[in-house]
Amino acid sequence: MSARSLAAEFFAHMEAGDADEILGMMTPEATVSLVPLNWHGPMAADGASYLRELSRSFPDLLVRVRRLFVTGDNTAVAEITIDGTQADAFLAVANQEKHFDLDQAWMLKVTPDDRISAVIAYWDQNQLYRRLGVKRLDKITITAG
Amino acid sequence: MTTEALRVGTGTAPCEDSAEAVVRAFFDAYRAHDVERMVDLCAEGAGFRYVPFEVWGRQRVLYGEGKVCTVGKVIWTTLIDAFPDLANAVTSLRADGDGNVAAEVGIGGTQAKDFGIIACTGGHYQVPHLFLFHVTGGGLIDDIVAYWDNVGWKKQLGCLEVD
Numbered sequence: 001m002s003a004r005s006l007a008a009e010f011f012a013h014m015e016a017g018d019a020d021e022i023l024g025m026m027t028p029e030a031t032v033s034l035v036p037l038n039w040h041g042p043m044a045a046d047g048a049s050y051l052r053e054l055s056r057s058f059p060d061l062l063v064r065v066r067r068l069f070v071t072g073d074n075t076a077v078a079e080i081t082i083d084g085t086q087a088d089a090f091l092a093v094a095n096q097e098k099h100f101d102l103d104q105a106w107m108l109k110v111t112p113d114d115r116i117s118a119v120i121a122y123w124d125q126n127q128l129y130r131r132l133g134v135k136r137l138d139k140i141t142i143t144a145g
Numbered sequence: 146m147t148t149e150a151l152r153v154g155t156g157t158a159p160c161e162d163s164a165e166a167v168v169r170a171f172f173d174a175y176r177a178h179d180v181e182r183m184v185d186l187c188a189e190g191a192g193f194r195y196v197p198f199e200v201w202g203r204q205r206v207l208y209g210e211g212k213v214c215t216v217g218k219v220i221w222t223t224l225i226d227a228f229p230d231l232a233n234a235v236t237s238l239r240a241d242g243d244g245n246v247a248a249e250v251g252i253g254g255t256q257a258k259d260f261g262i263i264a265c266t267g268g269h270y271q272v273p274h275l276f277l278f279h280v281t282g283g284g285l286i287d288d289i290v291a292y293w294d295n296v297g298w299k300k301q302l303g304c305l306e307v308d
Binding site for chain 2: 067072107123
């Protein structure tokens with residue numbers, strides 16, 4: 001399977017909320033860096049926690065891959081847009097049932113035997129807060145209607 | 146899940162090494178605060194999108210999206226003016242054979258003037274960025290997209306307002 005196909009599968013599982021399926025695509029020691037959250041650690045812990053919270057909070061999540069290319073070191077680089085309607089607290093933001101969309105960039109490093117060994121993601125958490133009604137960065141749990 | 150627009154840019158693609166060299170030259174120029182050189186490294190009409198750049202006014206939202214020669218040049222010039230010691234360090238660089246380049250870059254500086262809603266308190270910031278370029282076969286950048294986290298940036302500079 002190519003890194004491109006693997007990335008497409010990764011994001012399809014993200015949309016479906018299949019964190020376990022995603023973990024099954026990883027090497028045992030796979031790492032994750034969710035840069036805006038300053039979460040850097042094992043995919044099996046930090047990555048799975050993020051994915052499970054995402055799918056629980058946005059059960060109607062859609063993931064659209066806008067751009068995808070594979071670099072010489074077999075890293076799939078993807079620009080995606082995620083959107084959905086909030087149904088539960090997410091990253092400490094109280095649920096106001098707001099619809100959000102957010103552009104993100106993900107890099108998936110793929111091994112020669114078609115496993116993902118590292119995941120790095122970038123997005124702007126300020127955009128996420130704005131769309132979910134947060135007004136101040138020191139009071140994330142307080143939202144405006 | 147839907148998939149569309151899987152690559153950007155036009156024209157013949159350069160080899161990976163030359164595309165990487167163009168991107169390194171771009172960040173060298175940025176580090177030297179040579180905005181004209183940054184623009185010269187881009188094709189005429191090169192696309193520009195700073196994804197987190199949103200200015201929410203009462204009537205409309207301004208996005209950091211357009212052309213390098215207009216929107217990009219203004220943002221770079223304004224940023225360097227507000228952060229006179231603005232610096233960057235490329236921490237990773239990856240390219241494919243079609244002119245696409247992904248660059249992870251640490252950017253930081255000390256604030257000397259107000260920048261957007263971030264009032265100047267003389268604070269310093271350091272924020273990781275991901276830049277995605279497309280480089281033409283002629284060795285010019287024809288598309289720039291960048292991602293970073295504004296929460297980390299604003300918190301370091303003492304700004305706690307979302308908008």
